[in-house]
Amino acid sequence: MNLTSISSQQKLLLISNEPELTQVLNVNLTSLGYDICHCASIKHANKALSHSQYSLILLDRRLPDGDGILLAQQLRQNNQFTPIMVMSDQGSEADIVLGLESGADDYLVKPVSVLELRARIKARLRQSQAQQDYTRELCFEGVRISALERQLYLQDKAIKLTAREFDLLWHLACSPQQVFSREQLLQSVWGYHHHGYEHTVNSHVNRLRNKLANYPGFNELVQTVWGVGYKFAPKPQSQRQASA
Structure with missing residues (x-):
């Protein structure tokens, strides 16, 4: 199976202020054919989202200008339906529930398994595409x-x-x-x-x-x-x- 062809033309927005995590994810996801755009703050992410559309958002909670959860809430309040996957080192039940309640579609606790993340991204994109295909x-x-x-x-x-x-x-x-x-x-x-x-x-x-x-x-x-x-x-x- 050609994994690159599956994800062709899929544009992902990675929002993280961690250089090592960003590099690892960029290398692994680019190898699957995803087009990765990176932002290191909520401010820059908002600018990127105003200029382009993305198939999925990978959102780190710890950002220099605030909690990434606030960005997820803002996007859902503005009726933006792009799938959001939150990554965080805050993994208590309360944190996970807060992430899901904010509008995130998935919540991954760090350290993030790259193999699991890749599988979840593909599953989320398939589900998103199925929802977009509804015409009835x-x-x-x-x-x-x-x-x-x-x-x-x-x-x-x-x-x-x-x-x-x-x-x-x-x-x-x-x-x-x-x-x-x-x-x-x-x-x-x-x-x-x-x-x-x-x-x-x-x-x-x-x-x-x-x-x-x-x-x-x-x-x-x-x-x-x-x-x-x-x-x-x-x-x-x-x-x-x-x-x-």
Whole structure:
């Protein structure tokens, strides 16, 4: 298998102030055919992001002008959906949850295994490409979810969701009435397969539900199946009107 051809034309932004780590990653990832752009600060990263688009961002937390997590939060608040992989020597459960909650798609604890990083990058890029290839809509009674627009509509009214809230809703809605465990959602939506961070899923589900609760008849679209997980459960119009 030609690894270079797999990653051809993929442009990665590496944001790190560590010369040794930067050199190792640059050599290894360039050898796979990735086009690597390097920035050593949040300021320079913002400038690079304003002038070019990237397939993936490798983000170190320790930067001279702040915590890289702040940059991840900023990008997600501005509705930028480029996959972000955080690298950090801060590896407590609280740190990892903070990274994922900030909008990062993955969190690697230093020292970073280059082989593992390469595998995760390829997996993340495949998932990102699959999401970009969506051209269809999911339509239910009074509900329309557009993957192309990344937008939820309730009775033709656009509902503002964060990038992660939309990804979560889309994944659930692709399989109506199917129950997904928190671990399954963490792996499928976040691309993170470690145990112990299921409350990240809980908090996103709660925020999504809070937004749906403002629209009578749609507040039970995402339901809890106690002891198992969550499901997307659209109702027939007659039931929705009766509950309004």
